[in-house]
Amino acid sequence: MSRPELQAPPEIYYGDVEAKKYTNNTRVQQIQADMTYRALELLNLPPDQPAFLLDIGCGSGLSGEILDEEGYHWVGCDIAPSMLEVALEREVEGDLFLQDIGQGFGFRPGSFDGAISISVIQWLLNAETSHPTSSPPHRLTRFFTTLHAALKNPSRAVLQFYPSSDDQIQLITSIAMKAGFGGGIVVDYPNSKKAKKVYLCLFVGGGGGAQQQLPKGLEGDEEAEARAQFEKRRERLRSREKSGKRKNIKDRDWILKKKEVSMILSRL
Amino acid sequence: MVRLITHNILACHAKGCTSNNFPLQFQDVSIELREAEFNADFLRGFLPRLEWPALVGAARQLGDTSLPEEQPEMIDDEFLQKLHHVLLEIHVEEGAMVCPNCKHVYPISNGIPNMLLAEHEIG
Numbered sequence: 001m002s003r004p005e006l007q008a009p010p011e012i013y014y015g016d017v018e019a020k021k022y023t024n025n026t027r028v029q030q031i032q033a034d035m036t037y038r039a040l041e042l043l044n045l046p047p048d049q050p051a052f053l054l055d056i057g058c059g060s061g062l063s064g065e066i067l068d069e070e071g072y073h074w075v076g077c078d079i080a081p082s083m084l085e086v087a088l089e090r091e092v093e094g095d096l097f098l099q100d101i102g103q104g105f106g107f108r109p110g111s112f113d114g115a116i117s118i119s120v121i122q123w124l125l126n127a128e129t130s131h132p133t134s135s136p137p138h139r140l141t142r143f144f145t146t147l148h149a150a151l152k153n154p155s156r157a158v159l160q161f162y163p164s165s166d167d168q169i170q171l172i173t174s175i176a177m178k179a180g181f182g183g184g185i186v187v188d189y190p191n192s193k194k195a196k197k198v199y200l201c202l203f204v205g206g207g208g209g210a211q212q213q214l215p216k217g218l219e220g221d222e223e224a225e226a227r228a229q230f231e232k233r234r235e236r237l238r239s240r241e242k243s244g245k246r247k248n249i250k251d252r253d254w255i256l257k258k259k260e261v262s263m264i265l266s267r268l
Numbered sequence: 269m270v271r272l273i274t275h276n277i278l279a280c281h282a283k284g285c286t287s288n289n290f291p292l293q294f295q296d297v298s299i300e301l302r303e304a305e306f307n308a309d310f311l312r313g314f315l316p317r318l319e320w321p322a323l324v325g326a327a328r329q330l331g332d333t334s335l336p337e338e339q340p341e342m343i344d345d346e347f348l349q350k351l352h353h354v355l356l357e358i359h360v361e362e363g364a365m366v367c368p369n370c371k372h373v374y375p376i377s378n379g380i381p382n383m384l385l386a387e388h389e390i391g
Binding site for chain 2: 048049050052073075077079084085088093094095096097098100103105106107108110111129133134142146150152
């Protein structure tokens with residue numbers, strides 16, 4: 001099946017039926033949750049300081065629910081009214097906006113401590129009309145410049161998206177840099193077809209002595225880790241394996257006994 | 269669910285509307301009060317980002333006069349409680365927000381403001 005963003009504009013594609021289907025699909029829920037946790041990790045917010053975040057393309061609030069659970073205050077925006085309606089039904093805590101991110105934001109400078117976006121910005125790559133303000137570079141420029149202004153210094157924006165070519169990554173990254181952002185692309189599980197995820201990890205400020213550094217993508221193979229996992233959880237698992245509390249069942253005595261049994265059997 | 273915390277960071281983003289475009293004026297609003305969890309650290313962290321006169325003005329427009337005209341220098345618990353109520357517990361459900369400069373109307377329905385611009389208004 002072709003990619004959703006090639007079929008119709010988002011506010012049409014995610015109509016009433018598709019919005020419900022999307023939100024109730026447990027596989028979608030799981031993937032969205034994993035990516036939200038990973039995005040929060042990449043956001044690298046200072047601990048024990050309650051943050052005010054922007055969820056770009058919040059949809060039906062799948063990521064917003066996680067922001068609620070983690071104790072963040074947030075504002076979400078989406079262009080699909082049906083998705084926002086589902087978000088209302090699910091009673092998320094954040095304030096919701098009906099907004100086309102390609103038209104830019106009107107937030108005052110320095111309003112947010114960070115921004116996340118899960119599976120959204122690939123939608124900005126399709127022109128819906130021939131009007132000049134409808135061209136992808138124009139919309140991306142509007143989006144990134146107004147987003148940059150709305151974030152405080154220093155902070156980060158982490159945007160997971162599904163590029164369909166390297167040219168798209170190049171276009172998006174170059175416009176983000178022109179809007180004043182630092183940072184770049186982080187790829188998790190680059191060698192896995194299924195688990196591979198692309199995050200645009202953008203920095204606002206942070207110059208001088210404490211230069212912000214681009215985090216590393218997660219690695220590993222797809223069989224061992226079919227889906228992206230939260231890094232802390234992974235470390236916990238690994239340390240449990242290392243501590244080796246479980247005794248090996250097939251120890252020396254077991255092998256000797258097994259040999260003896262087979263000897264007896266062969267003599268019969 | 270337009271709360272005053274969100275209203276306080278929101279300016280008009282129509283094309284060419286760059287001055288006197290804040291704060292948006294409420295029009296024909298209906299509000300609902302909903303309790304929210306009190307978090308003093310969050311409020312203290314957010315305080316420097318607030319446009320105080322705009323917040324007081326908006327609160328009065330919605331019928332809440334608990335905040336002082338001038339931002340107090342002493343931040344005590346009683347003040348934070350009032351601020352908490354104004355910022356996070358008053359929800360505008362219906363009505364509109366109007367730009368003081370270009371008069372663009374952002375309608376609010378079901379608690380969701382419609383921020384979409386027409387083609388000729390896009391910057």
